Amino acid sequence: MSQPLLMIPGPIELEPAVAAAAARPPLGHLDPELVAMFSRALGGLREVFRAPDGQPFVVAGSGTLAMEMGVANLIERGDRAVVVDSGYFSARMATLLERHGAQVRRVGAGLGDLPTLAEVEAALSSGPARVLTITHVDTSTGVLAPVRELAALGARHGALVVVDGICSVAAEPLEMQAWGVDLVLTASQKALGAPPGLAIVMAGPRAMAALGARRTPVASYYADFGEWLPIMQAYEARKAAYFATPATTLVAALDAAVASVIAEGLPARWARHGRIAAAMNAAWSALSLRPLPRRPELAAHTLSALYYPEGVDAQLVGRIRDQGVVVAGGLHPEARARYFRVGHMGATGEPEIRRTVAAVARALGQPEQPAVAAAIRALRG
Numbered sequence: 468m469s470q471p472l473l474m475i476p477g478p479i480e481l482e483p484a485v486a487a488a489a490a491r492p493p494l495g496h497l498d499p500e501l502v503a504m505f506s507r508a509l510g511g512l513r514e515v516f517r518a519p520d521g522q523p524f525v526v527a528g529s530g531t532l533a534m535e536m537g538v539a540n541l542i543e544r545g546d547r548a549v550v551v552d553s554g555y556f557s558a559r560m561a562t563l564l565e566r567h568g569a570q571v572r573r574v575g576a577g578l579g580d581l582p583t584l585a586e587v588e589a590a591l592s593s594g595p596a597r598v599l600t601i602t603h604v605d606t607s608t609g610v611l612a613p614v615r616e617l618a619a620l621g622a623r624h625g626a627l628v629v630v631d632g633i634c635s636v637a638a639e640p641l642e643m644q645a646w647g648v649d650l651v652l653t654a655s656q657k658a659l660g661a662p663p664g665l666a667i668v669m670a671g672p673r674a675m676a677a678l679g680a681r682r683t684p685v686a687s688y689y690a691d692f693g694e695w696l697p698i699m700q701a702y703e704a705r706k707a708a709y710f711a712t713p714a715t716t717l718v719a720a721l722d723a724a725v726a727s728v729i730a731e732g733l734p735a736r737w738a739r740h741g742r743i744a745a746a747m748n749a750a751w752s753a754l755s756l757r758p759l760p761r762r763p764e765l766a767a768h769t770l771s772a773l774y775y776p777e778g779v780d781a782q783l784v785g786r787i788r789d790q791g792v793v794v795a796g797g798l799h800p801e802a803r804a805r806y807f808r809v810g811h812m813g814a815t816g817e818p819e820i821r822r823t824v825a826a827v828a829r830a831l832g833q834p835e836q837p838a839v840a841a842a843i844r845a846l847r848g
């Protein structure tokens with residue numbers, strides 16, 4: 468049997484050009500072809516993040532390393548941090564901040580909800596915060612945060628604004644420079660559409676200045692922007708340099724993925740993810756599946772988080788897999804066994820939507836045709 472369709476919130480299915488780049492034998496890290504790819508990928512990431520004045524860092528590791536790089540470089544022991552808490556990955560950010568010596572104030576709401584802007588502002592007003600962190604899409608809950616409004620609050624209170632864009636960059640609208648976001652991090656395997664294994668960070672000018680103004684050295688050697696900056700600058704200028712061996716195969720795949728994002732165009736890609744989400748929502752509503760985000764405007768466009776219906780449990784995920792589609796179980800500790808998640812980012816198109824909706828319908832014992840038809844109607848607008 469052929470490999471099942473991978474519809475989890477990362478890693479995701481690859482476009483053929485990205486898969487082909489990833490399937491080549493590895494290039495050396497000094498190979499001129501690799502240097503050219505690395506240079507193109509770094510420059511292209513500035514476009515993807517909408518950060519013409521940003522400094523990209525691409526390092527072997529998963530998204531959690533990207534989170535740790537952001538924290539390790541911006542936080543010094545005793546700094547205050549405000550975390551907008553929208554789920555499991557916001558909690559992870561709080562843990563990382565604490566591990567690096569920050570005093571963390573988590574501002575959250577119930578499962579599937581977000582704190583109000585006034586609640587976040589109150590936390591920022593209660594004392595100067597070094598950073599405000601926002602999880603753009605919390606992949607555990609499918610909750611989408613209003614980054615633009617939150618970033619404006621952070622800037623108004625003098626905090627550096629850090630966005631975990633691991634499940635949003637290249638799919639949800641994000642204008643790093645225009646919205647005053649100081650650092651955005653992501654990973655290769657989510658909406659960027661490359662294989663897993665690269666931590667990607669874009670640091671804006673205020674974040675880089677904060678690094679230069681530190682009183683203490685960055686505690687992590689591998690995560691230190693200072694070690695990586697000359698390497699990234701060299702590669703972007705089409706010169707090779709060595710600090711720690713880059714994941715050359717993944718850099719080649721990233722180059723192909725970034726080229727594809729730019730060829731599609733960011734506004735077109737954001738709009739396409741909006742249509743995919745509308746199609747999925749139409750199908751879920753036809754199947755009477757209730758979303759975990761409490762209001763439609765809180766729902767991400769990169770994945771669906773859905774409660775199991777009455778009388779159905781986590782075995783549903785296995786039954787969907789038996790239909791040839793891989794979806795993910797729950798992740799948030801409060802509700803892990805009560806919901807499942809379907810990723811729909813990157814190369815997802817009409818055939819993938821049809822297969823996924825049909826598989827979920829069949830696994831639920833419901834007729835697939837009405838749900839598929841509802842999805843396709845919504846997709847075509």
Ligand SMILES: *Cc1c(COP(=O)(O)O)cnc(C)c1O
Pocket residue numbers: 477529530531532556602604605606631632633634654657
């Ligand atoms: C996937 C994800 C992470 C963790 O990334 P890893 O690559 O698994 O380390 C963190 N935050 C968000 C929002 C994510 O979606």
